[in-house]
Amino acid sequence: MTTTAPTGLNPHLTDLAARLRAEIGEDAVITEPEERYAGDTAVRAEAGTEFLLVLPRDTAGVQATLRAAHETGTVVVPRGSGSGLSGGAVPSHGAIVLGLERLTAIREIDPLDEVAVVEAGVITADLSAALAPHGFFYAPDPASARLSSIGGNIATNAGGLHCAKYGVTRESVLALEAVLADGTLLRTGHRSIKGVTGLDLTQLLIGSEGTLAVVTAATVRIRPLPVARRTLLARFPSTTAAAAGVNAISLSPVRPAATELLDAATLHDIDANAGSRIAEGDTTILLIELDGYGVEEQTTDLTAALTVAGATLRVIEDETEAEHLWELRRSGRGSGAGGHRLGEDVAVPKSQLGAVFAELAEIGARHGVQTSAVAHAGDGNLHPSLALPSAPEDVPGQLPPAILAAADDLVRAAIDLGGTISGEHGIGTAKRGWLDLELPTPSRDLQRRLKDAFDPRHLLNPGKAL
Amino acid sequence: MTTTAPTGLNPHLTDLAARLRAEIGEDAVITEPEERYAGDTAVRAEAGTEFLLVLPRDTAGVQATLRAAHETGTVVVPRGSGSGLSGGAVPSHGAIVLGLERLTAIREIDPLDEVAVVEAGVITADLSAALAPHGFFYAPDPASARLSSIGGNIATNAGGLHCAKYGVTRESVLALEAVLADGTLLRTGHRSIKGVTGLDLTQLLIGSEGTLAVVTAATVRIRPLPVARRTLLARFPSTTAAAAGVNAISLSPVRPAATELLDAATLHDIDANAGSRIAEGDTTILLIELDGYGVEEQTTDLTAALTVAGATLRVIEDETEAEHLWELRRSGRGSGAGGHRLGEDVAVPKSQLGAVFAELAEIGARHGVQTSAVAHAGDGNLHPSLALPSAPEDVPGQLPPAILAAADDLVRAAIDLGGTISGEHGIGTAKRGWLDLELPTPSRDLQRRLKDAFDPRHLLNPGKAL
Structure with a gap:
């Protein structure tokens, strides 16, 4: 067993490393972690952020790590697989990053x-x-x-x-x-x-x-598992028309398993990346999955509702083609431009989808930013993409100010439409600046008191979420 | 406006009554409430419990009431319509009972x-x-x-x-x-x-x-609203067989909207009360509702699964008959005996329904108590009835010790089977004695700290739930 301090780890973390090696095993304590542990999929820690990576194999190892952190007043940043998009698992300076990736039973x-x-x-x-x-x-x-x-x-x-x-x-x-x-x-x-x-x-x-x-x-x-599945591709002349299609679904008795909206820019981007041919001019798609009993009747009823709403419909009978379409959807994150891109996550009451798409276009025009979006339309959850090509004035590792300004306008627009600053990605570090927009003071105060009730010394993931 | 103290209301509550009459209106403050406000559907306050009833018309009135209570250190017992079964709305001595029944918009x-x-x-x-x-x-x-x-x-x-x-x-x-x-x-x-x-x-x-x-x-x-509904009546020779029927449903692809189990004693009780003829000897019923698309296919698949499990099935085509059956179910609370009855509420992992029915029978035999049960079988949520005829040694207003002992055994059996002390009725005052059975110490400690974070002076419904 070695307890030699690795380059750059402060004495406090070095001592902790030694203790945890003894308690939960040599291979669970990593003093020189791979680069990926310095952040998640969207946010990186600042250069020079020093942390100790601990990867216990079981719950007892997690307990030992937290006990050691508690006794020494060390901050702990829990980490899953690092696929987060809001910086929730980004290391704090001097922290233990507690990875759960080996608890895989x-x-x-x-x-x-x-x-x-x-x-x-x-x-x-x-x-x-x-x-x-x-x-x-x-x-x-x-x-x-x-x-x-x-x-x-x-x-x-x-x-x-x-x-x-x-x-x-x-x-x-x-x-x-x-x-x-x-x-x-x-x-x-x-x-x-x-x-x-x-x-x-x-x-x-x-x-x-x-x-x-x-x-x-x-x-x-x-x-x-559902007894049957059916994919429908409904094409609309515009995002406004597609949003009206979502309303038509709401007023129908059918509740699809998934209703995904992909706008024209996203479709063109998918085609460019995947070599597919899903885009058709300026049209927007609702990609719909029906499942369970009676998919034939569901298809009939939904076709009727969407046709009235102005859709051109195609029922995908071939399962391979359906799977391919869903793969394309999963890969689609809005158009990129080969430069800077910010993937956003806001949600609105679903009747406001048309309004938020209109806002998005206006925001793009105002800030000179390319916009596009996919949406979990059945939930009112929108993932807009805000993009700009690279430019000489770019600061390495930073998004251009125009993208940040556009994101700010977008989040505020979602709130004004009765929505939320994060539909599903979480607050992490990325969205803390907007918390006050959504949470009134009594709610913020209560959340702080709840945090104190669980973690009075504020050792668990400080600076995130709250 | 009168501020005269009614008979029996202490000066503290009399002052509060006067303040609240001025703030939220004469008719919102009731110093001599009807008897029903002294408890809920199952639990009554002790005789002589003094309380002030406040029935605001709006949220502002609720705020004014809580503000007054907070400033004067007065306990507040919130109350809905009083249909609770665990004593959550039972008045505390010296409390304001804050009824929400006029907020009906x-x-x-x-x-x-x-x-x-x-x-x-x-x-x-x-x-x-x-x-x-x-x-x-x-x-x-x-x-x-x-x-x-x-x-x-x-x-x-x-x-x-x-x-x-x-x-x-x-x-x-x-x-x-x-x-x-x-x-x-x-x-x-x-x-x-x-x-x-x-x-x-x-x-x-x-x-x-x-x-x-x-x-x-x-x-x-x-x-x-579902596009279609279908009621099935599946009859089994015993509760054990009916529990096996519930397992058969779990392994089928069908998920009924409702799966209600009624045992033989409950069925005979329903027939005696409603003049119906739903009981057949010792048989147990699963009353099942299918809904949504494809009810025909759902019926076919479920019939196959339940027939293999030993059920005799009847599909109720007539809607009036189906509605009548569901009415009978809603009225069914287990057999009564015309004396004392305690309606219980426990839940178990649903594969354990057969085991909990077996325990229930043993518990009844052990304590000489009549047992029967209805169950929301799809949830593993059981409402057993524990009953005894009246006897000379009865203490007025108290359940016989044998029923209380049987209830204690039943709750412990549910916990031993991996279940919970309350599926849906809540803890109120009735189940506080069993909280420690289910909640480990760290959980109890945290719940107390959360209570403190919301209500540091413990004015909101003290002595209930936690």
């Missing part, structure tokens, strides 16, 4: 209780793959499902494509195993579908972005 | 956003009645839906018959308007379906039984 799959018990590091798509032979699936499916972990999904209350019908992560989590800031093990919730004993700590931890406790495992609801 | 129905904004005093069934002309309904439907209020449903996170498919109250609430202990107005949540900004105060308030804040209004999700 699917402890139990129980079709009779319709639950699975999974550790925080399980990759979301791996869970559904493990469930498929049993005839079940796990409903929450962020577009990042092949990268993101269950723990990260819980930390951000992740959404995805199927939420309007199946709910967000919150609706699929029954119970949690978590570790408090001082290393105490906490069990919340129940394995039964119903249960109303005490305050719902499970629900409070979901979406708390690692600021209250570190989730190590979850009991999640699983659902039977 | 449905402020908004918006089919395009799929939300309604309703005040706390709206009766649950009235909301669905108001939504029906728009082609929508409100999914949570406790059996008490014609009595209970939206605010009360939120306070207890009420369940009901359709939760396995549509979720409990928690899954249908997007945002809350609430008043904190000091009278501050709090707005939580969002109108969009998605939203992850900050800690989820909406979810924390749901199920908190009036101990954290007083909910005055809610933004709830509404859903399109």
Whole structure:
């Protein structure tokens, strides 16, 4: 066992490294971590940020890490698979980055209780793959499902494509195993579908972005695979017309499993990247998945509603083609321009989709920024892309001011339309500046008091989310 | 305006009454309330419990009441329609009982956003009645839906018959308007379906039984009325066989809107009370509702699964007959014996339904108590009835010790089977003694700290739920 200080690690972290090596194993403590641990998919720590990476193999290792951090007053930044988009897992200077990626056991799959018990590091798509032979699936499916972990999904209350019908992560989590800031093990919730004993700590931890406790495992609801699926491609002359199509779906009795809106710029970008031919001039697409019983009747009713709304419809009978279209959708993040791009995440009451698209176009024109968007239209959740080509005045590692100004206008527009500053990516570090726009003072005050109740010394992910 | 002290009200409450009459109106302050305000449907306050009843007409009146209570250190007991079954709204001595029953506005129905904004005093069934002309309904439907209020449903996170498919109250609430202990107005949540900004105060308030804040209004999700409904009556030779039938449903691809189990004793009791003929010897029934698209295919698949499991099936084609059966179900609370009866509420992982029925029979035999049960079988939520005929040794107003002992055994059995002490009725005063069975110490400690964060002086519904 070596306890030699690596270059650049301060004595405090060096001592901690030695202690944790002794307690949870040599290979769990990494003093010179790979570059990727310095940030998530969107946000990087500042250069020179010093941190100790700890990757325990089990819940006991998480407890030991938090106990050591608590006793030494060390900040802890919990980390799932690092696929976050808001900086929730970005290291603080002098912190322990506590990675859950080695807690990958699917402890139990129980079709009779319709639950699975999974550790925080399980990759979301791996869970559904493990469930498929049993005839079940796990409903929450962020577009990042092949990268993101269950723990990260819980930390951000992740959404995805199927939420309007199946709910967000919150609706699929029954119970949690978590570790408090001082290393105490906490069990919340129940394995039964119903249960109303005490305050719902499970629900409070979901979406708390690692600021209250570190989730190590979850009991999640699983659902039977649908007996049938059907993909519809509805093409509209404009985003305004497509938004009217979303309203037509709301007034119909059909509730699609997914309703994804892709605007013209996004479609052209997908075609350019994937060699596909999905774009047609300025048209906008609603890509719709129906599932369950009666997909024929569902198709008939939805076709009627969307045709009246002005759509040109194509029912995709071929499953390979349908799968290909959904792959294209997952790859689509708006047009890029080969320079700078910011992927945003706002949500509005879904009747306001047309209005937010109109705002987006105006904002783009005002700031000279290229805009495009995909939307989980059934949820009113929009992922606009704000882009600019590279320019001589660019500051390395920074987005151009015009993109930042456009993002600010966009977030404010979403709030003005009755929406929220983050539909599903979380606040992290990226959106803290806008919190006051959405949360009134009494709410902010309460959230601070709740944080104190869980983590009085503010050692868990300080500077994030709240 | 009179400020004369009524007989029996202490000077503190008399002063408060005068202040509140001046602030929110003469008719909102009731010093000699009707008897029903002394308790809920199951639990009564002790004789001589003195309280002041305040019935504001609006949120401002609720704020004024809480402000006055806060300034004078007066305990406040929030009250919906009084249909609770666990004593959550039972007056404390010297308290203000703050009734929400006059906040009955449905402020908004918006089919395009799929939300309604309703005040706390709206009766649950009235909301669905108001939504029906728009082609929508409100999914949570406790059996008490014609009595209970939206605010009360939120306070207890009420369940009901359709939760396995549509979720409990928690899954249908997007945002809350609430008043904190000091009278501050709090707005939580969002109108969009998605939203992850900050800690989820909406979810924390749901199920908190009036101990954290007083909910005055809610933004709830509404859903399109199903295109079709179908009722199936599956008869099994025993509760064990019916529980196996529930497992067969879990392994099938069909998810009924409701799956209600009624045991033989319950069926005989229903027939005796309603003049119906639903009982057949010792048989147990699963009363099943299918809805949505493809009910024919759903019926075929479910019939196949249940027939293999040993059921005799009848598909109820006649809608009047189907409605009559559901009415009978709603009236069924287990056999009574014309003496003492305790209606219980426990939930277990649903594969354990057979085991909990077996325990129930043993417990009844052990204590000489008549047992029967209905169950929301799709949720594993059981409402056993524990009954005894009247006897000379009875103490007026008290349940016989044998019933209390049987209830204790039952709750412990549910916990041993991996279940919970309350599926949907809440803890109130009735179940506080069992809290420690279910909640480990770290969870209890945290819940106390959260209570302190909301209500540091413990003025909101003390002695309940936590």
